[in-house]
Amino acid sequence: MALGTDKETTTMKCIRVPSPRRRRSALVLLAAAATLLLSGCKGGDLVSYELPEKSAPYTFETETNGVKTVWRYSSAKATKDDTSTLSPCIGELVGSDQAACRPEPLIFLRYDFGLALDNTVRAGEAHEVTVVGYYQERLSDLPEVTSLKAETTFDGGSTWRPAPSKATGENTFTTTIRNPRRDQAPAGVGLRIRATDSQGNTVTQTIPVAYTLR
Template identity: 70%
Template sequence: MTTRVPSARRRRGTLMLCAAATMLTLAGCKSGDLVSYDLPAKSSRYTFETKTDDSKTVWEYTSAGATKTDAPKQSPCMGDVLGTNKAACRPEPLIFLRYDLGLALDNTVKAGEQHEIIVTGYYQPRLTEPPRVTSLKAETTFDGGRTWHPAATRATGKNTFTTTVGNPRRDQAAQGVGLRISATDSQGNTVRQTIPTAYTLR
């Protein structure tokens, strides 16, 4: 399971993103989906939220002004492509999460055992100097998100963390196992992603 990257750019106070962006199944921005939001030119703190089905992601990040060097010729700003705006732009420093759930071929995990999940934070490729993900907290739910339980997590590589989930018996998690991941990077940007059902038990 991999989170895809919504198009998020700052253009002289403008954030460009896919209005239909999702955390888990984004196939890309189609024409008509790309919209812009006017932001103050001064560096400020913002919140960006997306939701698809029951999965929800909330980012909090600081957006700084862009310069011409933030838009290399091989990856131009949308305004350059359309010929509507020549101002500088750059991706926003949003933390995205990639999961290795360790699923079997039937997309399930064995019940009643300890199970490891690998979560990796990453950024949009055009971000000139991406921060470093410094901490990650994981929680699990066995009742569709009504109650949450902390899960042990340890750093296992650059921007990579391993979470150990104590799977209950199958009848104790009839709706499957859900995850809530919260991460912070070296610039104070954060993300919280909630997936009420990440996998089911066998």
């Protein structure tokens, strides 16, 4: 099993293992996980582990600069390598472990906020945000992101309200946010996205300030 980093949104920095049962004998990490070291994680934060043979549900959480991401997914012990030649297992690179490895089926999110040159959005108007779901590169067929729900907050997360969203392409969705007056969201507009794929895996990402208003 291996975990990588979301280079597009930089929401994944250090790994926090949610359950002691996941801390079994070490397997291997993908080479992509080495980027976590470059982002400031300590060596102890990089964890590799062997999963039981029977598939089970897991939860994985990260938080960086206030952006919180929670993945819920099902996984089991890898029986064969499922990685690309561009992202080999670390064990293959250093010769320390030849066990089978693969990325976990984590849904990552990439955003196009449609910002102006000053990184703001016009207040009092409807505004579209495009969200694309994607996965770490692997050889087998990937799941498909089948649904996306969006919520917005104008008061720093005290209250959330649904925002309509629709599929506009493969793993691609557009959500429409009705921006309030600038004085009604002085700190900016927050966004919470929950995406689900064809295998039942989910990701919930909360961005306290997605953009500010002008």
